[in-house]
Amino acid sequence: MNLVRTAMLLAFLTALFMAVGFLIGGKSGMMIALVIAAATNLFSYWNADKMVLSMYGAKEVDERSAPEYYGMVRDLAARAGLPMPRVYVINSEQPNAFATGRNPQNAAVAASTGLLQALSYEEVAGVMAHELAHVQNRDTLTMTITATIAGAISMLANFAMFFGGNRENNNNNPLGFVGVLVAMIVAPFAAMLVQMAISRTREYSADRRGAEICGNPLWLASALRKIAMAAGRISNEEAEHNPATAHMFIINPLSGARMDNLFSTHPDTGNRIAALEALATEMQQTSTPQASPAKAERKSRSVPSTGWGRGGSQPPKGPWS
Template sequence: MNVIRTAMLLAFMTALFMGVGYLIGGTGGMTIAFVIAAAMNLLSYWNGDKLVLRMYNAREVDERSAPEFYRIVQNLAARAGLPMPRVYIIDNPQPNAFATGRNPQNAAVAATTGLLHRLSPEEVAGVMAHELAHVQNRDTLTMTITATLAGAISMLANFALFFGGGRDNNNNPLGFIGILIAMIVAPLAAMLVQMAISRTREYAADRRGAEICGQPLWLASALSKIARSTRQIVNPDAERNPATAHMFIINPLSGQNMDNLFSTHPDTENRIAALQVMAREAGMSAPTSFNADEPGAFGPWGSRGARTRRGPWS
């Protein structure tokens, strides 16, 4: 299903890209747009993850530079039966996280410093389990391709004003109306694709992530904290790259917390309620806490030993 979904997404986004090109420059514009779309498809498949990580100045970490955070991801990946992904930290005070990569063998997970400083280790584990669920469900390829092409379509539509807004464009079959359509409808259509993908996959990743870490209420608590913080802390990088908003566990853009057609994520309260139902069905009345002396009993940490309360970010 994910292969079919990705193929349909590529076809739709390419057609949308070509449509914008036609509205801007007629047949010639459509041909140029097709060439650009083909190049973007290849780029997003092979290097989309690197582009997104570069947008947020993410730095890769390992067991030496961020031992506790790296160990959390490592043990969660082992519990999920996944290859160890590359691990990144983004210097940003807004708590958030995302996963990217074309397949589990080439996946990467990234968390902000805000997430690592504001959340408990248990909550961090819940968040990273959610991101690994995206990797396991192979959502990351679809997410990355959508981010790359949606951004390109919005950029192309913005160019429409300069190509046709100030003169009579004989190559544009619809004239100034075509320019307006390209500037308004195309970015909106690309945004709707993002929303449709994001809203359905978040519930599935929440559920699978809760199964991976073994504690639905850890993720529920994390979602509550992140949602409150994203309303208070602006993420300038995300504001500059809104086409990537659907990749994050919580929408990083300001004013995006309604559960309707124009939200890239389901309402956080609805997601928390679903996780609470999952916990009740499993007989969990309260979240358990981390205990280093009981390896494996309360989550993904499989090693015994002392631990400070600094958190998983070292």
């Protein structure tokens, strides 16, 4: 089913890409856009994950450079029955994370330094389990390709002013300068169209599966609450420069999604938390995230609350061990 949705999404974005080309240069512009779209689709299938990671300056880590974080992902991947993904860290104060890659065999997960510093071990485990759920559901292919093509659409529309200015006397655009203006107006909405095309049910599905992987829905619920609060007060400059990638994160990095409507990239965080609390009840766990399951977990194991990657004591082990 995900493959069908991916194909439909690519077809829609390709058609939009061609429409922008037509408005700029008529039939010849449409054919050029078609060729560019085909090349972009092929290129993004193989390289979109690398491009997105590069956009955010992600640095790959291993068991030596980030033993707690890397070990957590390894244990969660094993619990989910997934191949070990590549593990990255993004230098950003805003707590957030995303997954990318064309399939589980070529997947990568990335967490920000803000996430690793501000959240507890258990909360980070809930977040990374959510990202691994996206990998398992093969959502990452759709996420990375749509981000790449949306960027190409915006780039093509930005060229409209140059094409329009240089072809006043011999313009292949059937609508003339009006067509150029339409193309320029379409560009800002390209990212929004992509966000509309990405089904928000993917987030609910990844939340549920992620909770099953880590073993405690309330860990993810508590993490979502903290990340959503931080997204509204801590900026993410790279996301502001690349808004078409906002849908890839666990919480919208621009301002945090606030409502379930046609134009939001994510479901309402409160609704997601409520669904996780209901799942916790189903799994016969406490339904009060304020009870701080992370703190209780540490206390029960008498493990000091230390920062990430600082060395010293061994990190606590989750229920997946």
